[in-house]
Amino acid sequence: MKKILALTLALLMTFSSTFVVLAAPGGNGKGNGQTSGGDTTKIERMQQLQEMKALRKSEQYTRKSVDAYMRMLRKEIQMLIAQINEMLEGNYDGPGTTTSGAIEIDITTGGGIDLDLYTGDTETLLALLAQLQELRKDINLARFDARAFIRASYSPGELEYIQNILDGIYSRYSGFTALPVDSIVMEDVTFKFDVPPLIKNGRTLIPVRSIAEGLGAVVTWDGVKQEVTIVRENKVIILTIGESVAKVGTVNPGNDFVEVPFDSQAEIVMSRTILPLRFIAETFGLTVEWDAQTRTIIIIE
Numbered sequence: 001m002k003k004i005l006a007l008t009l010a011l012l013m014t015f016s017s018t019f020v021v022l023a024a025p026g027g028n029g030k031g032n033g034q035t036s037g038g039d040t041t042k043i044e045r046m047q048q049l050q051e052m053k054a055l056r057k058s059e060q061y062t063r064k065s066v067d068a069y070m071r072m073l074r075k076e077i078q079m080l081i082a083q084i085n086e087m088l089e090g091n092y093d094g095p096g097t098t099t100s101g102a103i104e105i106d107i108t109t110g111g112g113i114d115l116d117l118y119t120g121d122t123e124t125l126l127a128l129l130a131q132l133q134e135l136r137k138d139i140n141l142a143r144f145d146a147r148a149f150i151r152a153s154y155s156p157g158e159l160e161y162i163q164n165i166l167d168g169i170y171s172r173y174s175g176f177t178a179l180p181v182d183s184i185v186m187e188d189v190t191f192k193f194d195v196p197p198l199i200k201n202g203r204t205l206i207p208v209r210s211i212a213e214g215l216g217a218v219v220t221w222d223g224v225k226q227e228v229t230i231v232r233e234n235k236v237i238i239l240t241i242g243e244s245v246a247k248v249g250t251v252n253p254g255n256d257f258v259e260v261p262f263d264s265q266a267e268i269v270m271s272r273t274i275l276p277l278r279f280i281a282e283t284f285g286l287t288v289e290w291d292a293q294t295r296t297i298i299i300i301e
Helices: 042-055 063-088 122-152 156-172 208-215 277-283
Strands: 018-021 103-106 184-186 198-200 203-207 218-222 227-232 235-240 245-250 258-261 267-269 272-276 287-291 296-300
Touching (some): 042 063, 122 296, 203 208, 208 227, 235 277, 245 277, 272 277
Antiparallel strands (some): 018 103, 203 272, 227 235, 235 245, 267 272, 287 296
């Protein structure tokens, strides 16, 4: 029998009826509603989520509230997926099992899974999938809320300036598509742009200053070598304009840097240095996910 692996949920599929159910850390999967690191019961967590959901309609709903709400939903989703994954493990070996050990499930029909081949508690499984679908809808609404707060942080003059920059990009360069300034969401962080996030060859590029300030990193520029150096905590990334290999190391004396290839390039556009978002974020130990339904880039610490 194929082993269902404990993996992290890919937060790419949202309102779609088909998605991948994967295990994730954070729950004990025994169905008792307790986290592995605390004694908060599932009932208490659900009450907290309902309170946050109600807060959305009040004037007390702030960007800080949204971040807390998204964090609660994300953790609840992870625990629920771990519980679903445990129910599937050892109880199913039919259509829907992939080579990676994931199970594709159609929420509305029980679909990817042939329920006749599932030997566990079908009623409970479908109930958990329904809960998961509801949580996914809630987290999408919270992400839209976060984006609204991000956009509201720009003045009309700032948005007009960004549009003028974008017009210049389209007139002088080819191959770029812009994303809205509110398209990148990270809990407790707001990325502020004077050049919007850009997509080129399927890769998202953002101004180095924006990602550095958002992540609390330090940036230095060497005009002679055409190199940009980014330091966050103990990690150092050095990128050269026009090259697809970065040097990655630490700030420790005597550290040997390792050359790491990536599938895009650092570029200079409208006098701004733009860098590949995913490579930078993941090198700093962050997770980057694309939510196709809401067209939002999610960064998770």
